Amino acid sequence: MQNEVRINSRTANVELLGKEGSKYRALIDGREYEFDVVRVEPGIYSVLHNGKSTNMEMIEVGKANHYSVKTLTNQYEVEVIDALTRYRNNTKGDLASAGNVITTPMPGKVVRIPVKEGEEVEAGQTVITISAMKMESEYKSAFHGTVKKILVNEGDTIEGHQPLIELESLED
Amino acid sequence: MQNEVRINSRTANVELLGKEGSKYRALIDGREYEFDVVRVEPGIYSVLHNGKSTNMEMIEVGKANHYSVKTLTNQYEVEVIDALTRYRNNTKGDLASAGNVITTPMPGKVVRIPVKEGEEVEAGQTVITISAMKMESEYKSAFHGTVKKILVNEGDTIEGHQPLIELESLED
């Protein structure tokens, strides 16, 4: 079974050719590899490849198939696009598409919502201010549009990646 | 619901009277307590009682209702005897009762089995030698009896608490 995996902007083809104990043979974009892979702690893998020892940490971000992969010096965003993802992409297509919903990457507290539902906002206008760890961050609209829905109240404690405000573009 | 909990040789009656957030009211052998209990890590609890802060670790040993409880300085064996245990005790009663089956507390490797199935053994006679971490330990029969079943072979790697040899007493 072939799978597509996206790392940063690159999309690669991954095929598992065989497995023997902890040794995996894989074809990645036509290159054949033999990796010795052991999961040593939850989400942490020890990989031996051509004698080199590497540790990789897989941190699930938001969705099951989205990872932040940490290596010694770097961190990458990886998305596994397998049959399930394709299946879902084919059957569903609506649900608040990205860009129109304001979310924050981190948990925090809603300090101010200077807009109302139905209000028209300019590109760059602040629609919500979030405080976390004594620092306030302002989130702005990316376009000229209207405030469709406000999903939280001032003073609310919010999770990371939680939808806060839905906007509707008036641009085209 | 009342429950019996055994700690070392003492069996106590535990009744949960109420719960509010992390605060539990409990009746233990007639004494009423209010504990503030939070599970901070898997199996690790922070307990506040009359202002005192205590950490307790619950280590499951063998069975779900058997614990080794670690406090700051001590370690206790605790067994929860609830309805299920009573139910099981009532419906089942056979299955290799303790004493007749040789097991080890720790994983290791079988070095020698100097007895054969059907052989008669004296009390104190070594029936199996186990090696773990460069140290050999001899396990002896507690009574005069016969070797009923040998469940492992020399050279086998064994788990802790795994049945190794079944003995049958000839004493009465």
Added chain:
Amino acid sequence: MIRKILVANRGEIAVRVMRSCREMGIQSVAVFSEADRSAMHVRYADEACFIGPSPSSESYLNIDKIMDAAVKSGADAIHPGYGFLSENAEFARRVAEAGLIFIGPSPDAILAMGDKLTARKIMMDAGVSVVPGTRDLIEDEDKLKETADSIGYPIMIKASAGGGGKGMRLVREESELVSSYRRARSEAGSAFGNDVVYMEKYIESPHHIEFQVMADEHGNTVHLFERECSVQRRHQKVIEETPSPLMTPELRAKMGEQAVAAAQSVNYVGAGTVEFLVDNDHNFYFLEMNTRLQVEHPITERVTGVDLVKTQIMVANGEELPFKQEELTQTGHAIECRIYAEDPKNNFMPSPGLVKHITEPLGLGVRTDGYVYEGYEIPIYYDPMISKLIVWAQTRGEAIERMKRALYEYKISGVKNTIPFLKRIMEAEDFASGNYDTHFIEKNPEVLEIPSDCNQECEDMALFIAYLDYTEKMKKLVSEPTEVEKHASSPWKEFARRKSVLRL
């Protein structure tokens, strides 16, 4: 004799203080807000007392609640840590009034040093060199120009009640003078409720060097050498080291002497820090005195061997300092890195949340002072500092290599953190050579660029492991019914099924 100390703080410093209490056989009492029931300082303490809702203003900054907790727990002393109420003279007074020992200086010393203009005047009288500028507040706009000319541009207008970079205005030329003055006053008024401002010469590219002082009630005051704190981001210290690469024995002696004089001028008792600005020509100027333990105190502990918290407690107990100036030595080199729950790739956005996994660096010459643990959720209400990593080695070069090794070993996942940024600083040429001042980060913008130079092979490996992890997860979920079937035949399920029948 102190037997039980309430630690009016949270996070790493609360745990730090309790460690020394434990070593001294002193009971420790933690206080905690709603967000902190499962925090490490509550777990570590002998006793713990709830003091209110999560926002600091309703708990850690609420003097009444802390005093209640102290009385209720029977503590005989209070250690304020740093931040929160540690430099609040009113709090120190209230503690004393309740008959408890405040582990810190007198309310008067806190007040004197808390007002910058007052402190400046006291220092001038004590012969401590301050940044050239005004001695008094400036009230007359007409004299502004004259005063500025006498100091020489560029100048800095500062709020007397300010601190930590707030309420300051840099004036490079005369044309900006009046408007800057007015804005500074109005800003200070609204921020601190006190619009007193004064004027200082602006020191270009200074070094920020501070001296640790320690004084007892018997008139003994010593310094425990310097800490170089010039690596700062937005006026926040990031890395500290001792000795300072800029220091010479002569300069150290002179600065140390003035630090002691500064402390003595306010009859200081306890641990304090005298901060100086130093230029490349070794001119130095008193900046301010922090009347508490500093975040970066461990590097001083490492090179001197002195446990500063224990010494604070001894002094609070009325004992004499256990060392004289000439008995103190500075051995080897220590560096501290502060690790924050902030995303260095996203403009240092705070990153509270669940700590999924943590591996602390261990081995020779490494100390970690932290408070988070696996499964702990870093709250959104408080400071984003996760921990402090301190290394020691015989030489500065070895200490940098050791810090790199320790940062390599340090793994925190779940929350974004500044470890990659700290690694970049350790690799910077200017840091390695010791040739840096408070403009280090502006001058070395490359430290802000966290590299993403994974070669193809490394990328391929990363995406293969992600694929593998995902596939395993999927298998587990899809095959779960089988797992359940297995469970179902266990006595558990049997019990569950029979439970309703038997009505146990």
Added chain:
Amino acid sequence: MIRKILVANRGEIAVRVMRSCREMGIQSVAVFSEADRSAMHVRYADEACFIGPSPSSESYLNIDKIMDAAVKSGADAIHPGYGFLSENAEFARRVAEAGLIFIGPSPDAILAMGDKLTARKIMMDAGVSVVPGTRDLIEDEDKLKETADSIGYPIMIKASAGGGGKGMRLVREESELVSSYRRARSEAGSAFGNDVVYMEKYIESPHHIEFQVMADEHGNTVHLFERECSVQRRHQKVIEETPSPLMTPELRAKMGEQAVAAAQSVNYVGAGTVEFLVDNDHNFYFLEMNTRLQVEHPITERVTGVDLVKTQIMVANGEELPFKQEELTQTGHAIECRIYAEDPKNNFMPSPGLVKHITEPLGLGVRTDGYVYEGYEIPIYYDPMISKLIVWAQTRGEAIERMKRALYEYKISGVKNTIPFLKRIMEAEDFASGNYDTHFIEKNPEVLEIPSDCNQECEDMALFIAYLDYTEKMKKLVSEPTEVEKHASSPWKEFARRKSVLRL
């Protein structure tokens, strides 16, 4: 110039060596057996090479396999750690023959010190004091009595090839002499393939004190002071400290001088340890020399500031020692506790298995050298040592308090371990006073009794938490079908169901 080191070991010492490699910018190569694929040293190294089945004899003790790994990986040096092949002269020779650097002394030095009688003779010639006794092997039974009389009872008959307490016979009176001699010979013959024995005076209740030595190829040999290793259980060191409570500056100077002479007598190069027996009257006798790094080397590192592994590598590189004897100082006090996966409540039964949870002690003055991590399964094949906990403080008293604090913080669950036993030793009167010798544990049997003095309230709490944990577990299991139902409506389950239909 060494650029890549293969570490022919596992466990904490392999990680320890790799830490210094990393700080020096040297690549490290791990070797691992079947049981060790997920061991920390494999994860820590830059490269890792499989060398065979789990039993040491087929992997870590197999010279051919290690040499293969070294050649394959392109290592230019091998660090043997301690144990395994570290004192194997044949291995040292093979490494040199392959053109690689053996980080340790010459095969000749290893051989000379490996045979006790040879070492004894060399020491006598070098003027190092040895335990009174025979210079040569005893072959003539008729001369036994005469020799024993000249030494004076009690005497010890020892196997020349022995070590670690094996092949020794204590003779308290003449009647036991001949039979003991015969048994010692036959035991030595079957145990070591060499039945040479000799006779020594038996020192009653000695102190076991060792000196760290370090020598380069250029004729420089220094010692790095002593380590007191008298707290032993069955000839296994449990706790070490430096300075020794028994030591005086005069004794230290004399013993240090003889330790250096001992090393020089075999042209020693690298790190080594000269072990002495010392009686209460400060008479001391050469016992043996260990031609490798010791388990307890970190306490020396802590009081001297010297990284011994780095120094080993520098010396192996042909460099001169970076310090002279007079530049070395011993500052403060360091103690090491060895933590074993053994059950102190059950006669120190080994306790391999899964480490469920681990919390290392942190903060001021604490160093941990370990290798296990959460989720790691300690294998049954190797040494049960989990880690070494090292503390430093300005005084011995403070170091003991700090060790207690660190032991309090150290939590390892899943495997039984000796932390409770170590806590008991720290509380023992004789340890606190420093008044102990190698019979410490026999004289203080209470350290073996781990207390179980939980009062009723503490018991009630323990059983309530157990009840709570159990109830939660039960609820989870019993309600699992609901969990699954929830899953079933997720896209996962939907996918699983459709999968067979769609034949993806």
